[in-house]
Amino acid sequence: MTWLDAHVVVEREGWRLDVELDVPGGSVLALLGPNGAGKSTALRVVAGLLPASAGHVRVGNRTWDDHAAGVRLATEQRSLGVVFQDYLLFPTMTARDNVAFGMRAKGIDKVTARERADAWLTRVDLHEQAGRRPAQLSGGQAGCAAGMLGLVESIRQLTGQNLANPVPNARFGIAVGFGMITYDRGLCSGAAVLSRADA
Numbered sequence: 001m002t003w004l005d006a007h008v009v010v011e012r013e014g015w016r017l018d019v020e021l022d023v024p025g026g027s028v029l030a031l032l033g034p035n036g037a038g039k040s041t042a043l044r045v046v047a048g049l050l051p052a053s054a055g056h057v058r059v060g061n062r063t064w065d066d067h068a069a070g071v072r073l074a075t076e077q078r079s080l081g082v083v084f085q086d087y088l089l090f091p092t093m094t095a096r097d098n099v100a101f102g103m104r105a106k107g108i109d110k111v112t113a114r115e116r117a118d119a120w121l122t123r124v125d126l127h128e129q130a131g132r133r134p135a136q137l138s139g140g141q142a143g144c145a146a147g148m149l150g151l152v153e154s155i156r157q158l159t160g161q162n163l164a165n166p167v168p169n170a171r172f173g174i175a176v177g178f179g180m181i182t183y184d185r186g187l188c189s190g191a192a193v194l195s196r197a198d199a
Contacts, residue, residue: 003027007055008045009067010038017041048075089134089146095121096130099148120148 004023010016017038023029031039044050046057048064051072057065059080064073089098099117104110121130124144134142 003060004029004046005056005058006042006046006065008042008052008057009054010041010045010050011053021046047080048073048078089142091134094131094133095126095137095141095145098134098145117148121145124148 002022003025004021006021007019008021009018019038019042021029021042031042033039041050045052045055045065052065052067054067055065056063056067059078063069063071064078065071089095090101093101096114096117099120100110100113103113103116108116118127118130121127124147126141126144129137129141129145134145137145
């Protein structure tokens, strides 16, 4: 079954991106190419951060973008998370509170959000760094923490996973991003990917 069906067309003066993406559920798609090829542009369109010149973006049975029909869901209406290349962690907050931020923004109380953040940080072997601020983390640790920031609720929406009790050794793809973070049996790694892995 197709999870992501997208035809992304972006036209700028002297440059055109025209790419079709067909990503089955449970798979990972890596976008490879030279600088300026349009990898980040394609991901920005899927995420709703950049309007397409033409085409469509469908995820599951929902249409997020359809240029011809005039449909364009706002980024916050799309069940996904975005990890930018510079990670954008809040510098004055701990890793725990950075991860909890996305849940707090969705209305989850502070204690529950922190408990869930701790569970996810444990899953990516960052439990010992939960109380550290971003400047005290390595680049890889900051990338893993950023992968959790704002994405935990998206994983629940995409997979139905109960985040209060994450399943050990499960495999999850963490939405859409730049320098995307994926989690697979305790390893956190980076690549430019679109991912959704069924639990």
